[in-house]
Amino acid sequence: MGRLDEQTFESTVAAGCPGCGSAKVEIKSFIDRRLLMMLADPNDAGRWVHDGEKFIDGTYEIACAACKKVVFEHPDCPRCHAEGGLARALGDTSRLTIPKRCPACNEIELLALALVPASARYGGGETPKPKPLAEFGDPGHHVVAFACESCDAATVTQKCPLCDAPGPLRVRP
Ligand SMILES: [Zn+2]
Ligand SMILES: [Zn+2]
Numbered sequence: 001m002g003r004l005d006e007q008t009f010e011s012t013v014a015a016g017c018p019g020c021g022s023a024k025v026e027i028k029s030f031i032d033r034r035l036l037m038m039l040a041d042p043n044d045a046g047r048w049v050h051d052g053e054k055f056i057d058g059t060y061e062i063a064c065a066a067c068k069k070v071v072f073e074h075p076d077c078p079r080c081h082a083e084g085g086l087a088r089a090l091g092d093t094s095r096l097t098i099p100k101r102c103p104a105c106n107e108i109e110l111l112a113l114a115l116v117p118a119s120a121r122y123g124g125g126e127t128p129k130p131k132p133l134a135e136f137g138d139p140g141h142h143v144v145a146f147a148c149e150s151c152d153a154a155t156v157t158q159k160c161p162l163c164d165a166p167g168p169l170r171v172r173p
């Protein structure tokens with residue numbers, strides 16, 4: 001369970017802005033993005049692979065889309081809930097580095113899974129489309145794991161990928 005349970009998330013979003021009355025809110029969340037890597041560089045723009053529960057679980061800010069009034073924010077790490085971890089999650093670059101080649105079989109293509117901060121607008125009947133707030137290599141864009149499809153070798157970070165707190169990590173929904 002994240003800092004926001006599903007019920008609180010839904011009632012916060014449904015309430016809209018108590019300041020200006022706008023029904024649209026802008027939600028920021030750390031969500032899963034899959035990237036195809038070639039010699040340690042992204043070979044595609046990546047695509048989201050999260051679901052709705054993970055989007056809620058990673059939410060760290062909800063603000064009015066019109067007047068920017070913040071209706072929810074939490075300074076703890078959205079992944080492991082370490083106190084004050086959000087600043088490190090947003091400010092640090094990825095601690096897990098993707099090698100140019102698979103360490104086991106030398107393949108040059110690797111699949112990477114990252115947790116990436118995104119913003120999405122909710123309310124007013126729009127289908128929310130998350131936009132990444134950080135690109136590969138930027139602060140906030142954290143590689144969680146990489147894997148090779150040729151030999152099935154996989155490397156997963158054992159610490160919190162967002163704030164570097166020691167594991168074991170809580171289970172996500
Ligand atoms: Zn407002
Ligand atoms: Zn953390």
Ligand SMILES: [Zn+2]
Pocket residue numbers: 102103104105106107148149150151152153
């Ligand atoms: Zn391999």
